Amino acid sequence: MPRFIFLIVMVGSFAGPFFASKSNGKELAEKVLYKASGCVACHRMTLDHIGPSMLAVSQKYANDPNGASMVLDSLKNGARGKWGNNAMPPQSHVSDQNLQLLTNWALTIKDSPNLKSWQKEELVTQESNTVLSTDQPLEAKYSLPENRIGTVVQTLDQPVVYRTYLPGASSRAIAVGLPGGISYAFDAKLCKLLYFWEGGFLDFEKSWTGHGGWYSKLMGTKIFTAPPHFPLRLGNSEDIRKVKFNGYRMIHGQPEFLYRIDQLDVRHQITFQPEEYIIVQKFFLSKTENKIFFIGGENRQNLSSEDGEWRGNALLIDPVRQEAFTIFTQVIR
Numbered sequence: 001m002p003r004f005i006f007l008i009v010m011v012g013s014f015a016g017p018f019f020a021s022k023s024n025g026k027e028l029a030e031k032v033l034y035k036a037s038g039c040v041a042c043h044r045m046t047l048d049h050i051g052p053s054m055l056a057v058s059q060k061y062a063n064d065p066n067g068a069s070m071v072l073d074s075l076k077n078g079a080r081g082k083w084g085n086n087a088m089p090p091q092s093h094v095s096d097q098n099l100q101l102l103t104n105w106a107l108t109i110k111d112s113p114n115l116k117s118w119q120k121e122e123l124v125t126q127e128s129n130t131v132l133s134t135d136q137p138l139e140a141k142y143s144l145p146e147n148r149i150g151t152v153v154q155t156l157d158q159p160v161v162y163r164t165y166l167p168g169a170s171s172r173a174i175a176v177g178l179p180g181g182i183s184y185a186f187d188a189k190l191c192k193l194l195y196f197w198e199g200g201f202l203d204f205e206k207s208w209t210g211h212g213g214w215y216s217k218l219m220g221t222k223i224f225t226a227p228p229h230f231p232l233r234l235g236n237s238e239d240i241r242k243v244k245f246n247g248y249r250m251i252h253g254q255p256e257f258l259y260r261i262d263q264l265d266v267r268h269q270i271t272f273q274p275e276e277y278i279i280v281q282k283f284f285l286s287k288t289e290n291k292i293f294f295i296g297g298e299n300r301q302n303l304s305s306e307d308g309e310w311r312g313n314a315l316l317i318d319p320v321r322q323e324a325f326t327i328f329t330q331v332i333r
Contacts (some may be wrong), residue, residue, distance in 0.1 A: 030105040045109070045118040052083045058109035068103055075099075151205040152219060155179055161248075161255050164207050165214045169194055172245070175216065176255055177201035182272050183220070184279075188245040191259040192231060193270055196224040196279065196331070224279060224331050227297030232283070234261060234290040237314040264288055279329040285322060292317040294327055302330045 034054075042051040052060075061067030074082065109115075147154040153162075155177035166173040172188035183201050185194040199220025207216045234241055246258040257268040267284040285292065293314045296303045300313040307325035308317040317325050 030101055034102060034105070044122055046115060047119075047122050054106060054109050055115065056083075058107055058111075062107040062110055068107060071103060071106065072099070151208055152203045153177070153201050155181070155183070155201050158253050159255070160201070161250075162202065162204075162216075163188075164202065164204065164216045166194075167215055167218065174248070174255070174257075175202055176270070178272055180274050181220065182274060183218075184270060184272070186255075186257060186270065188257075190230060191243040191245050191257070191266075191268075193226045193279075193281065195222050195226060196272065197222045223277075223333070224329065227295075229295060229297075231295050232261060232266070233293040233295060233314075234264065234288070236291065237293040237295060237311070237316075264290075277331040277333060279331060281327045281329070282324070283327075284324050287323060291319075292322045292325075294325075302332065304328045304330070 042049060043057075044053050046053050046055045048056070057071065061071055064070070073079075112118075147156055153160065157179050159179070160177045162175045162177075164173060164175055165171065166175060166185050169185055169187050170189040173194070174186045174188055175183065176186065177183045181200060182196065182198055184196045186192070187194050197218050197220045201219055203217040203219055205217070207214050230240060230243060233239055241261045244260045246260060248255045248257045250256070251269070254269060254271060257270075259266050259268070265286040269280075269282040269284075271280045271282075272278070273280060283294075293316055294305070294308070296313040296315065298313075300310075303315070305315055305325065305327050307321040308315045310316075315327070
């Protein structure tokens, strides 16, 4: 399950109050949507985190006749002071239909028969993967795989993932902090790697408090910036297809990004080899009859792969390796 994404939900435009008193009966689907929309970086289901738990939101607003419209207004315009000093920035990328489903579901959480199982899931420790006692109160704190000094988050011995606002990224950026002081940014709108930096993870002062803007500060120095274009091509090296982000999941402690190119499913893993200073990108594609190309940038000489043939700055993937291929990028210090 993705453990660190962002906020309750994101909102496009929704006019007028929406009064929700019961869910549509598809709670599992709604919880999947809650994860994919980006909630968990600031909101857990039953435990306090950066923002209030989903349970606390439900308890506060479910019986208020204006509760749904108040939640929607906070999501659309941002909010500060309702739950302490942290601010929630305005959101922008969930459809009206999904926004209604999530709002409707959120207000029913306090009465859900799944509360105990959610609490048990959230009390699983990051270090040992064992379950703590479920006799603890629902407001018990979650054990985080990170260190915090004020608003500065430092990575410890496992990756941390945050959906946040980052410089040079769209509003759908995902920051990943790796052990050893290496971090990278992935753009969920463009479905591509943006850059790597070294030296620390992030200072969330602006994004958590709203003082001076919403962007989180990179704690370190950029060591690599990816070319601005989307790197994969179908059919030929010139065609750019429509891409759609479908969320991410954690595989062996690392995020695996999921998206589609037209009707082609893609799983994208990004790791770093600190000894050689090499970025490793692994792509897993569903079966297709189309040719697959990976397009390098101006520094194509820093790229390598054993899974295809280079034609200028375009790598034609070997047809027998199209469903799983790897691109290596040598970072120049």
